[in-house]
Amino acid sequence: MMPKIYLSSPHMGGTERQYVNEAFDTNWIAPLGPNVTGFESDLEQYLGNDVHVAALSSGTAALHLTLILLGISKGDEVLCQSMTFSASANPIVYQGATPVFVDSEPDTWNLCPNHLEQAIKDRIKKGKKPKAIIAVHLYGMPYKVEAIRKIADTYEIPIVEDSAEALGSTYKDAPCGTFGDISILSFNGNKIITTSGGGALVSHNEAHKEKAIFLATQARDHAPHYQHSEIGYNYRLSNISAGIGRGQMEVLDDHIKLRRAMHSFYAELFSASEGVSVFSEPSSAYFSNHWLSCITVNEKESGFTSEAIRLHLAEDNIESRPLWKPMHMQPVFKDAPYYGSGVAENLFKNGLCLPSGSNLKESEKQRIKVKLTSYT
Ligand SMILES: *Cc1c(COP(=O)(O)O)cnc(C)c1O
Numbered sequence: 506m507m508p509k510i511y512l513s514s515p516h517m518g519g520t521e522r523q524y525v526n527e528a529f530d531t532n533w534i535a536p537l538g539p540n541v542t543g544f545e546s547d548l549e550q551y552l553g554n555d556v557h558v559a560a561l562s563s564g565t566a567a568l569h570l571t572l573i574l575l576g577i578s579k580g581d582e583v584l585c586q587s588m589t590f591s592a593s594a595n596p597i598v599y600q601g602a603t604p605v606f607v608d609s610e611p612d613t614w615n616l617c618p619n620h621l622e623q624a625i626k627d628r629i630k631k632g633k634k635p636k637a638i639i640a641v642h643l644y645g646m647p648y649k650v651e652a653i654r655k656i657a658d659t660y661e662i663p664i665v666e667d668s669a670e671a672l673g674s675t676y677k678d679a680p681c682g683t684f685g686d687i688s689i690l691s692f693n694g695n696k697i698i699t700t701s702g703g704g705a706l707v708s709h710n711e712a713h714k715e716k717a718i719f720l721a722t723q724a725r726d727h728a729p730h731y732q733h734s735e736i737g738y739n740y741r742l743s744n745i746s747a748g749i750g751r752g753q754m755e756v757l758d759d760h761i762k763l764r765r766a767m768h769s770f771y772a773e774l775f776s777a778s779e780g781v782s783v784f785s786e787p788s789s790a791y792f793s794n795h796w797l798s799c800i801t802v803n804e805k806e807s808g809f810t811s812e813a814i815r816l817h818l819a820e821d822n823i824e825s826r827p828l829w830k831p832m833h834m835q836p837v838f839k840d841a842p843y844y845g846s847g848v849a850e851n852l853f854k855n856g857l858c859l860p861s862g863s864n865l866k867e868s869e870k871q872r873i874k875v876k877l878t879s880y881t
Pocket residue numbers: 562563564565566589590592593641667669670690691692693702703704
């Protein structure tokens with residue numbers, strides 16, 4: 506069997522070890538230390554726009570704290586893009602609130618402004634105004650930033666920007682991760698940069714950062730003894746992990762170029778394939794980091810399904826994966842309200858994520874190319 510080609514795997518730049526060694530040399534083996542604050546300021550500088558960043562143990566933890574900061578509690582309703590990874594929605598349930606799922610639009614595959622507004626109006630009519638909107642930049646593609654912001658402002662509902670997949674993406678030259686009332690990032694092993702596991706909460710409001718760090722470190726009051734007036738969490742990022750993050754920040758721009766090159770590779774490969782579309786920016790306002798390169802297959806035009814391509818690639822130990830299965834189709838969320846018209850369902854049925862790593866070798870790209878052209 507040929508060695509496996511992964512969808513997206515960790516890609517170290519080289520200096521990560523130095524930051525980790527420094528942590529060992531100075532005995533900062535703890536969920537605080539110079540790498541944690543250093544990584545935060547690296548991210549603050551990268552995102553610009555006067556944002557404040559709290560480094561946390563995961564993107565999921567960042568979403569959970571975000572909902573707490575926005576005051577989401579038992580019985581509340583939170584609007585959430587249906588087509589996403591479950592981590593976008595799970596923290597709603599951690600807070601005892603109810604997710605209300607909303608369909609995608611076909612241009613960016615993200616939150617559909619029309620269905621979002623319809624959902625808000627209907628929930629208000631039913632007696633409950635949703636407390637937040639969770640919008641996701643899927644696969645690195647920015648959502649319709651202005652249209653979603655307009656609706657959020659009209660109804661005075663805060664936006665939680667799930668930018669877990671979109672570090673380095675921009676909309677009209679402004680970076681993803683700066684559009685939410687609070688935004689989150691993820692540094693899980695498969696993301697565009699990784700700390701092995703980690704995440705961040707991002708806000709223009711410095712008080713959000715301070716409160717997030719307070720809650721992430723067990724909500725300890727100012728006192729010589731351990732005194733608590735609020736429920737705390739153990740969600741701070743480790744100084745070891747943050748060291749990896751500091752090294753990764755040095756190669757983030759290279760990773761973006763390489764991921765975008767993978768997207769161009771597939772765009773060229775499929776340029777003459779009837780019925781296969783490579784997911785691309787709808788206009789020059791959008792700049793995707795192309796975290797994952799994705800295709801959709803129109804079976805009537807192509808004569809084959811996306812699942813057939815997946816199985817064909819798997820024969821040669823090349824990993825590919827269906828798009829995120831929408832949350833309103835998940836057994837665990839079967840009772841949650843949903844507003845939509847089948848866009849996300851269709852994408853799930855016909856879409857496929859292809860190997861997209863920034864560390865794919867020329868020989869591996871060749872293997873992918875040979876295998877794909879032998880089919881399409
Ligand atoms: C990865 C991811 C998360 C969760 O981040 P973790 O760091 O894995 O907890 C949340 N939302 C989306 C869209 C993601 O892809």
